[in-house]
Amino acid sequence: MNQPHIDIPVRAPSATSADDTILPFEIGALDLRGRVVRLGAAVDAILAGHSYPQPVAKLLGEAITLAVMLGTSLKFEGRFILQTQSDGPVRMLVVDFRRPGQVRACARFDKARVAELVGNGKASAANLLGQGHLAMTIDQGADMNRYQGLVALNGGSLEDAAHEYFKSSEQIPTRVRLAVAEEMSPRAGHRWRAGGLLLQFLPKAPERARVADLHPGDAPEGTPAHVVDEDDAWVEGRSMVSTVEDVELIDPALSSEQLVYRLFHERGVRVFNSVPVVAQCSCSRDSVEAMLKNFSQDDRDHMVENGQISVTCEFCSANYKFSPDEVGAAPDGEQKAARSSP
Ligand SMILES: [Zn+2]
Numbered sequence: 593m594n595q596p597h598i599d600i601p602v603r604a605p606s607a608t609s610a611d612d613t614i615l616p617f618e619i620g621a622l623d624l625r626g627r628v629v630r631l632g633a634a635v636d637a638i639l640a641g642h643s644y645p646q647p648v649a650k651l652l653g654e655a656i657t658l659a660v661m662l663g664t665s666l667k668f669e670g671r672f673i674l675q676t677q678s679d680g681p682v683r684m685l686v687v688d689f690r691r692p693g694q695v696r697a698c699a700r701f702d703k704a705r706v707a708e709l710v711g712n713g714k715a716s717a718a719n720l721l722g723q724g725h726l727a728m729t730i731d732q733g734a735d736m737n738r739y740q741g742l743v744a745l746n747g748g749s750l751e752d753a754a755h756e757y758f759k760s761s762e763q764i765p766t767r768v769r770l771a772v773a774e775e776m777s778p779r780a781g782h783r784w785r786a787g788g789l790l791l792q793f794l795p796k797a798p799e800r801a802r803v804a805d806l807h808p809g810d811a812p813e814g815t816p817a818h819v820v821d822e823d824d825a826w827v828e829g830r831s832m833v834s835t836v837e838d839v840e841l842i843d844p845a846l847s848s849e850q851l852v853y854r855l856f857h858e859r860g861v862r863v864f865n866s867v868p869v870v871a872q873c874s875c876s877r878d879s880v881e882a883m884l885k886n887f888s889q890d891d892r893d894h895m896v897e898n899g900q901i902s903v904t905c906e907f908c909s910a911n912y913k914f915s916p917d918e919v920g921a922a923p924d925g926e927q928k929a930a931r932s933s934p
Pocket residue numbers: 873874875905906907908909910
């Protein structure tokens with residue numbers, strides 16, 4: 593039989609580590625695909641810009657890493673928004689990722705409750721989040737439908753929530769690793785770094801993608817556990833990911849290519865062009881002005897302080913000031929007339 597002539601260049605993994613990049617890869621022999629994310633200046637700009645308490649910043653860093661990994665898989669231009677809402681001290685995390693690689697993020701939290709957890713040495717991701725949900729929204733623009741996926745936050749980490757989401761909603765065997773750390777150096781001072789790895793099993797035959805249910809914690813005693821023979825390829829991939837240490841995900845001396853090579857070289861791993869990520873907000877004076885003009889006159893009147901309406905962007909802290917007249921112009925004559933009547 594004639595062998596097809598394919599000419600895929602083979603080379604050693606690059607030792608050059610590049611921060612703020614996403615590296616897609618594939619292990620063809622095992623039907624595995626994945627991405628490695630490495631964040632330096634991008635995650636530092638966002639987290640340092642907010643000056644949140646350390647555990648809140650770390651948690652938001654994990655959410656940023658997860659959103660960047662998932663958002664880059666979108667096949668179209670648009671936005672991917674990852675948002676938590678929960679009853680823990682961190683009420684909300686929002687990460688807004690725009691293709692091809694711009695990200696912004698912020699958190700809402702209860703300062704006193706965070707401080708209490710820190711004081712008790714219990715500021716884990718699970719305790720900070722509490723119970724609630726994680727929503728992932730794909731927004732392709734004004735004329736398109738928004739797609740939203742939801743998963744419960746049940747006292748676990750963001751990694752746990754991502755695993756549950758892919759298992760229950762997408763039925764794709766998926767493993768996610770997230771790591772965030774602070775780097776202190778005499779020369780550069782304090783900097784945040786983050787890294788992540790995503791691995792998915794995407795066999796052509798869907799029946800190979802079955803995974804066992806999580807242990808039914810509240811099932812009556814004696815209920816047999818759900819037993820599924822997981823595909824050998826996925827068992828191998830999953831166990832490789834479980835060996836990844838946090839330090840490997842954030843180490844600037846270990847390139848993303850070296851990491852995937854270290855994990856999967858025995859099976860042959862193929863890498864694709866990496867995608868750059870930058871921290872960038874999408875707010876503008878025009879967009880804030882348009883938003884204010886959509887408010888009712890009454891709402892705008894309540895916003896006036898010292899003769900001005902001041903709006904601060906929650907993502908990047910940019911401040912925009914308007915005179916009431918600038919944003920009070922009614923779209924038609926009606927509201928003006930109503931305003932002048934008693
Ligand atoms: Zn902004």
